[in-house]
């Protein structure tokens with residue numbers, strides 16, 4: 001039983017092929033990680049789900065279903081209303097607006113009424129007390145870590161059932177990245193499914209139950225996060241572990257199989 | 266001195282009307298990044314509806330219908346024309362608005378012919394004299410009404426959900442969409458609000474001492490362009506400041522025309538543009554703007 005099912009998704013930006021035949025399952029209640037280097041297609045995958053490829057003149061084929069509802073053909077606002085909210089890469093807070101107004105903006109796509117919004121705000125302030133302290137400050141004046149908190153808090157204002165996170169640890173000091181990771185766990189524990197896109201594989205594999213590795217637009221590896229973390233190729237390429245035999249293994253792996261289960265068999 | 270005060274107050278009054286027009290212009294630019302060259306035609310449409318109806322249904326209802334009518338025309342332009350070009354280059358969009366302007370103005374002036382139409386306002390040519398300073402009632406009404414509308418608009422922009430969605434969409438449309446904000450609705454409401462404000466401005470551009478609504482009214486409306494540009498195209502504060510600066514400059518330059526005769530005749534009409542050019546030389550993004558015009 002998966003909440004989000006992506007099947008045979010291919011996306012291009014004009015002549016540029018960004019994703020080829022990608023299938024990903026994000027099970028309800030879990031954290032699912034998507035790893036990959038620069039240009040692997042991680043952001044493109046999230047854009048396809050949130051229906052914002054149009055902003056980049058991207059087009060795609062394949063199916064995306066959330067709890068059985070087809071998302072293709074919906075607009076971004078309808079995807080939010082369906083319960084899927086994306087936190088964009090690079091935070092993208094509304095820098096000229098106050099922290100409080102950023103959170104208000106996040107609630108504009110919410111389905112529930114005033115009560116639900118008030119409850120969401122209380123919860124966001126519990127998760128990120130700093131957002132309450134800085135409520136009337138302009139968001140552009142926050143530190144990078146605080147902006148990431150604001151971006152996540154803003155997305156939570158819509159009361160999502162599935163949260164899409166695009167590289168939340170990008171550009172953050174290790175301590176702050178750690179704090180964000182803990183918060184992601186806390187959000188998940190409270191019942192929100194999470195699709196976590198990261199280049200920082202060590203953090204992502206620690207949080208996630210299952211993980212996918214994208215390589216130049218294709219799923220190169222998939223499997224339980226623990227197994228992936230132990231695999232030599234992932235260790236070498238994403239965890240910075242250098243090891244001669246692992247490198248050879250990975251070379252061979254690159255030529256042959258596609259999923260971790262087949263690869264390790 | 267009395268002359269100076271009269272000119273200054275007159276300038277502030279007409280300036281607040283320019284500010285109304287410029288505000289609508291800025292709202293459309295902020296929400297959609299479109300430089301709306303059809304703005305003067307929205308104003309003409311609102312004024313025309315009021316002028317045609319006031320005899321039959323009375324001035325205030327006619328004004329109400331005129332405001333609503335201009336809002337509908339604005340929304341219609343967005344919905345039936347601009348929306349088709351979504352995603353096009355900003356310069357293409359600006360040129361599309363020029364096309365819209367030509368169509369609307371041609372149709373409206375065909376209907377008006379060479380008539381000068383009265384809008385049936387209650388103030389007529391009454392004047393008020395306080396301490397030797399004489400002001401037309403229409404000028405006082407213009408200042409009060411424009412001030413009130415601008416205040417209401419700014420409060421709404423700052424405090425309502427509509428304002429939050431406008432500002433979010435203006436700052437980052439894609440992220441606004443990710444929050445579930447409907448960009449189509451944002452731009453539709455921007456055009457409607459701009460039309461409504463322009464219709465009110467139409468009233469005050471055509472009351473005493475101006476003879477009435479005529480073809481040339483759209484030319485008067487064009488003075489809101491230098492107002493918006495010198496204030497900064499993406500700044501509501503800039504629209505207000507720009508409107509007042511243009512109004513006062515025009516009023517003083519016209520009033521002291523004879524003393525400025527070395528600059529040639531008609532300096533009053535030219536002055537707003539001179540001020541605009543000087544401001545842009547010093548501050549290319551306008552007084553309060555953040556985006557340089559070159560981006561358009």
Ligand SMILES: Nc1ncnc2c1ncn2[C@@H]1O[C@H](COP(=O)(O)OP(=O)(O)OP(=O)(O)O)[C@@H](O)[C@H]1O
Pocket residue numbers: 013016017018036037038039040041042043044045056089199
């Ligand atoms: N707006 C766009 N127009 C054209 N090509 C694009 C656009 N956005 C992404 N691409 C291309 O699509 C491919 C995938 O890009 P994408 O941004 O999805 O990668 P990513 O995995 O998110 O990378 P990063 O980790 O650097 O954010 C790349 O080849 C990229 O150049």
Ligand SMILES: [Mg+2]
Pocket residue numbers: 042043044089166
């Ligand atoms: Mg990316």
